[in-house]
Each structure stands twice: as structure tokens, then as C-alpha cells.
Amino acid sequence: MKGSIMTSSPTFDIAKIRKDFPILSQIQDGKRLVYLDSGASSQRPTSVLDAMDHLYTHSYANVHRGVYQVAERATNAYEDARSKVAKFIGAPSANEIIFTKNATEAINLVAHSWGRANLQSGDAVVLTIMEHHANIVPWQMLAAEIGFEIRWVAIDEDGMLDTSNLDVLLDGAKMFAFTAMSNVLGTLTDTKALCAAAQKAGAVTLIDACQSVPHMPTDVVDMGADFIVFSGHKMLGPSGIGVLWGRAELLDAMPPFLGGGGMILNVTKDGFTPDGVPGKFEAGTPPIAEAVGLGAAVDYLNELGMEAVREHEVSLTAYALRTLTETVGETLTIYGPSEPAARGGVLSLELADVHAHDISQVLDEHAVCVRPGHHCAKPLMRHLGVNATARASLYIYNDTDDIDALAEALVQARDFFSI
Amino acid sequence: MSGLEELYKEIIIDHYRSPRNKGELPPPATRTEGFNPLCGDEIVIYIDVDSNGVLSDIKIGGQGCSISQSSASMMSAAVKGKTVAEAQEIIGGFKAMMSVHGDALGDPASEATAEPEVDLGDLEALKGVVKFPVRIKCATLSWNTLTQAIDEATA
Structure with missing residues (x-):
């Protein structure tokens, strides 16, 4: 699994973690479910x-x-x-x-x-x-x-x-x-x-x-x-x-x-x-x-250990910031601090001229789950001058494969709306 | 991408890229705001209703996704120059196409006009939205706002 290269801690085995979350093993339209909406609500393991x-x-x-x-x-x-x-x-x-x-x-x-x-x-x-x-x-x-x-x-x-x-x-x-x-x-x-x-x-x-x-x-x-x-x-x-x-x-x-x-x-x-x-x-x-x-x-x-959870998310966030910028290019804006250590694994995305609802619709075709909208933070959105973003949020069960799928789906969205 | 192409018909993308009747109307035009609280989309509709009950001018402002913006654009083209009664018939026809009836829109009066035979023209392109239930609210935002604007203008 490509994702395992990101695992900095030997105890943080994402493949093993994913097995604990039955919902993540489902296939949507022939594609692996990529759940990137844990900021709204996480999934739960079998033990819960x-x-x-x-x-x-x-x-x-x-x-x-x-x-x-x-x-x-x-x-x-x-x-x-x-x-x-x-x-x-x-x-x-x-x-x-x-x-x-x-x-x-x-x-x-x-x-x-x-x-x-x-x-x-x-x-x-x-x-x-x-x-x-x-x-x-x-x-x-x-x-x-x-x-x-x-x-x-x-x-x-x-x-x-x-x-x-x-x-x-x-x-x-x-x-x-x-x-x-x-x-x-x-x-x-x-x-x-x-x-x-x-x-x-x-x-x-x-x-x-x-x-x-x-x-x-x-x-x-x-x-x-x-x-x-x-x-x-x-x-x-x-x-x-x-x-x-x-x-x-x-x-x-x-x-x-x-x-x-x-x-x-x-x-x-x-x-x-x-x-x-x-x-x-x-x-x-x-x-x-x-x-x-x-x-x-x-x-x-x-x-898992909360230190290890944080470490995993910082490295995955760093990978996401890098990969999304490189793959999707200039049309993509990622809001928030540029330094991964200064932030959590929440990525608010804007694709020039494509509304967040439309992005999310295309992403869903790729079984990538993100949240479009104002994220119940309208004063902040107004301050940023946007009315909606597509938000991808990471957690313990996400790996680099998920980020790659997100990047690929964003490219498809960009090309579909030909910007 | 076939599911997407069914939703995002060419004419929808065209209206999204080049929205018709975009802008504002000065007072005494009626100005009505509509919000989609789920996604943050905001729409502002300006209408002029003349003494003959004709919707003589309409302008649309605000921001939104391709579905909400194209729906508003096509709506403005469809109702401009029509009488209020004709406009309401088109609204009823569109809402029927979206399979939403009066109660769901908080407008019991439109129940009676739920299934009219109205030629919706370009608006038929939005029929694909029904297969994406979450997006129905995007498509109907401008229509609910127009209903409210007409109520205010003719009150």
C-alpha cells in the first residue's frame, strides 16, 4: 500500500486501523470510499x-x-x-x-x-x-x-x-x-x-x-x-x-x-x-x-496514542498541501496556515470559478467525501471573501492514497468545468 | 462521468458562465433576498411589476453553484415580460418538475398548481437535478425567492 510510506511511527499502522472501521471497506460505484469529512463527523471503530x-x-x-x-x-x-x-x-x-x-x-x-x-x-x-x-x-x-x-x-x-x-x-x-x-x-x-x-x-x-x-x-x-x-x-x-x-x-x-x-x-x-x-x-x-x-x-x-495521532496528521497534512498544489496547480486555493505544524488536518479548498457544491458533486463521482459550504462559520467566510469552500478533513484512517484520490478528483473537476 | 453530464447539461454550464439578467434594479423595484442555509448560497432578486401586472424587469444578484446560478438565469429569462399570473404558472411548472410540492416549500398555495402543462423550454435541462436530491434546494432557491418577491410586489 502506497500509504504506508507516510507512516512515521511504527505503531501507526493505517492498514490495520482501516480494518477496524467497517464503513471504510465499502465500494461506491466500483471505487474505494475516500472519507475526508471527519471534521464534520468521524467514523467509529468496531470496538465502539x-x-x-x-x-x-x-x-x-x-x-x-x-x-x-x-x-x-x-x-x-x-x-x-x-x-x-x-x-x-x-x-x-x-x-x-x-x-x-x-x-x-x-x-x-x-x-x-x-x-x-x-x-x-x-x-x-x-x-x-x-x-x-x-x-x-x-x-x-x-x-x-x-x-x-x-x-x-x-x-x-x-x-x-x-x-x-x-x-x-x-x-x-x-x-x-x-x-x-x-x-x-x-x-x-x-x-x-x-x-x-x-x-x-x-x-x-x-x-x-x-x-x-x-x-x-x-x-x-x-x-x-x-x-x-x-x-x-x-x-x-x-x-x-x-x-x-x-x-x-x-x-x-x-x-x-x-x-x-x-x-x-x-x-x-x-x-x-x-x-x-x-x-x-x-x-x-x-x-x-x-x-x-x-x-x-x-x-x-x-x-494509538494522541502524540502519534497528531504526528500522523501533521505529516499527512504536509503531504496533502504539497500534493494538491503540485497536482491541481494554480487554480486551487488552500485556505489556512501554510505551515503544517501550525494547523490541523482541515483543508478548505477553492477551485477558481467552480463552486464548492459543484466540486463536491464531481468528487462524489470518485467516491471522495468532502463537505461543501460555509462550515457554520459565516463571519469567517465573509472575512475571507468566499461564500463556500470544499473542505477535506483528515483523521487516523486516512492515508496518502486518500490524498492522491482527492487530487485526481479535483483535476477531473477542474477539467470538467474546463477552467 | 455520464452521471455528471446528465446533471451538468451544456445549457446549464452556459447560463452559469454567462448569466442572463445579472445585476440590480433601483428602487422602487422590489428587492428580495434568498438564502440556502446549508451551503451559504445567497441570491438577491429585483423585480418591477407594472400597473398592468406585468413583470416588466428582473435582475439577479448573489453567488452560488452552477445549478443555482443557471436556474436563476433561466428563470429570469422565462418570466421577464410575462404577467404575474403567467410567471406563477411557470413557477408552478418548475416546482412540479423538481417534484417539490407546496408544503415542502412553505407555500401551500402552489399545491393547486403542482402538475400544470407548462412549456418550460430551456428549463427542462434542469430535470436531471431531481436525481441528485441534495441539489434540488440549489435549483429551487431562486424560484422560492421569486415567489416571495412577487408576493411582496403585489401585496
Whole structure:
């Protein structure tokens, strides 16, 4: 297999990894499926599917309710997953891990709960122009209600965050919510430096780590973050589960988000007493099998080693930047940082005069799956002056064959529309 | 590439490369914006409806893929100079070809005109889009926006 030449680490055997993902072995119109949309949602290995299946076939019951053995096993499996996730991101305590529906809900949780309790008219929240709508709209909704100001950190020409006036933007700000890695440009932000700057200014930080946690080692303490959010389905886990991590003292002081069963200590006709964290923020029956699946996904990633995952993606990104530019030529624009080490494996592509939808249509004929559109980052797209790009995003199961197939399909698209 | 050629007929590419009636109309023309939230395509339609109920002028602005842009271009050529009633018949005919009925477009009124015998001319080239369900929204964006523009202009 041609792809094996890229394997820098002896433990990173892509052919073996691909065997763990049944969906990738399918043939579409006689062609090998080339899945380059993990930035939107990853695929999951058999071990994740088996873990969920096993729970449903042997140990399924609601959690934190029954006293019978099956219920106890279900509760343990759910809480084990919480511990695994905590360890995976270096969280000091598993109780600081809140399971949500997705990362979007996690941000909404912080905006509603922390935001309502701490933000007032005249305050400021700082975002970056690179944010996904999930880290923009919840703040805009709250700003419309409370009347605080939203300030924006810009990017430079290479797609890196422009921190030259960060101190001014953070002056008097109460919250700095930013991405660890742009889902459009692949740009990595210096989370540690940004958290330090926010802390100096007295602002709380929320990191949208959806694109970084699945792809590189994460240590929330080292970052110095107050809150981070990410989703399960982008890191080999199932959809329907997301994670909020927050520092214990912040979570303890926050009012509940959703009300209902499971989040209370006591309810009377006159009112209720909320449970402690994490229960306070997990109203209703949680995504039980999804948590177990996420735990299995964490096991799978730990087995590979996050350093090795990152190393694989940096070298594959470097190969992609080089190959696509050489093969497709000048008509192709690749957005984002030119230096592979400064970015993740997300390649936003524009082929002169061919709309992203049309590119993606031709790519689909070659069984190459990419995402066309604005990637839920319209302020960034407007800043870049494009209304849509075709985005190829890489993960552990992608190899140089996938990149070669992408390059070949882009050439076909270019020639089909004869530009 | 046969599937692609069925979708991207020559006339579609021609309208994409040389869009008809591109531009803006000054007030008091009706200006209506349409968005495809999935892909970020934006379209702006300007229409003039004169006192005889004739769609005397139409201009199209915005950005989009070849399907949405060619559909808008062909639409503008098809409805320009027609009465509002005639234009609505063409809209109904096009939506029927796209196999989308009133409810799906949030416009129950067009249900009645779902299967008319309308000569769509060049627009027939877009029939291939039906085989690519994701792209139907691209093809119908300008038509839904025109429906809205006519409603606003004749309100």
C-alpha cells in the first residue's frame, strides 16, 4: 500500500486501523470510499459499536435510579466513561465532566447558566472571527437579552489569530470564548497564551475544542482553561453526546441549566434544591450508551496514542498541501496556515470559478467525501471573501492514497468545468 | 462521468458562465433576498411589476453553484415580460418538475398548481437535478425567492 510510506511511527499502522472501521471497506460505484469529512463527523471503530451493543445486550437500564444489579452495571459503565473522558483531557476530577447532547449544547449551557449569572448590560464577551456558529449564536442570543458587547479577535493573512490588540479587546471583558482549532482553516490557536491573557484581564475562558481534542493531546490544566467543550462524534464516538469540562469552583457556583429529574436533591411544592455537579447539569435520562461508546472511543485513541495521532496528521497534512498544489496547480486555493505544524488536518479548498457544491458533486463521482459550504462559520467566510469552500478533513484512517484520490478528483473537476 | 453530464447539461454550464439578467434594479423595484442555509448560497432578486401586472424587469444578484446560478438565469429569462399570473404558472411548472410540492416549500398555495402543462423550454435541462436530491434546494432557491418577491410586489 502506497500509504504506508507516510507512516512515521511504527505503531501507526493505517492498514490495520482501516480494518477496524467497517464503513471504510465499502465500494461506491466500483471505487474505494475516500472519507475526508471527519471534521464534520468521524467514523467509529468496531470496538465502539461493540461497547454500545454490549451495554444494550447485557447491562442496560437507566442510570442513578435502580438498585438492581443490571442498573448498577449500567450506572458503573456510564460513570466509567466519565472517568475515562476526564483522564483523557487531564481533568483533575471526573465530577468536572458534564455529559451533554453535543458541544453546541455545552456552550449553550455555559452561556445560559454562567452567562446569566455573571454578565450584565455594559459587559463584554470576546470571540474570534474564526468561531463556529455554535460559539457565536449562543452569545448573540444572550447579548440580545442582556445587552453586553461582543468583540472580535481578527486573523492575519496566513489565517493565524491576530493577537496584536488582544489586551485592548480583553480590557474589561468577562468572557473570552475561542476555538482551539478552526474548523475551516485548520488554524491552531495558542490556547495556553490566550488563557493566560484572559486570566490577566480577569476574563473567564471557554475553549471550543471540538476540532482539537480528537486530534492531539489535551491537558486542560496545562492550558489554564476555565471551560472546554467538545463532541463525541468527531472523536470516533457516537453522535448524541458532547462534553463540557469546567473548573469545579465555577461549576459549583453556577445555577442549573435544564430542570428535571436527575438534577435535584429535593423537590417540594415550594421549590427545589439542585444536586451537586455533575448531576446538577444532567437533567433527564442522559445519553447512556453514547457515553459508553465515547468511553470506548477514548480507549481506542489512547491505544494509538494522541502524540502519534497528531504526528500522523501533521505529516499527512504536509503531504496533502504539497500534493494538491503540485497536482491541481494554480487554480486551487488552500485556505489556512501554510505551515503544517501550525494547523490541523482541515483543508478548505477553492477551485477558481467552480463552486464548492459543484466540486463536491464531481468528487462524489470518485467516491471522495468532502463537505461543501460555509462550515457554520459565516463571519469567517465573509472575512475571507468566499461564500463556500470544499473542505477535506483528515483523521487516523486516512492515508496518502486518500490524498492522491482527492487530487485526481479535483483535476477531473477542474477539467470538467474546463477552467 | 455520464452521471455528471446528465446533471451538468451544456445549457446549464452556459447560463452559469454567462448569466442572463445579472445585476440590480433601483428602487422602487422590489428587492428580495434568498438564502440556502446549508451551503451559504445567497441570491438577491429585483423585480418591477407594472400597473398592468406585468413583470416588466428582473435582475439577479448573489453567488452560488452552477445549478443555482443557471436556474436563476433561466428563470429570469422565462418570466421577464410575462404577467404575474403567467410567471406563477411557470413557477408552478418548475416546482412540479423538481417534484417539490407546496408544503415542502412553505407555500401551500402552489399545491393547486403542482402538475400544470407548462412549456418550460430551456428549463427542462434542469430535470436531471431531481436525481441528485441534495441539489434540488440549489435549483429551487431562486424560484422560492421569486415567489416571495412577487408576493411582496403585489401585496
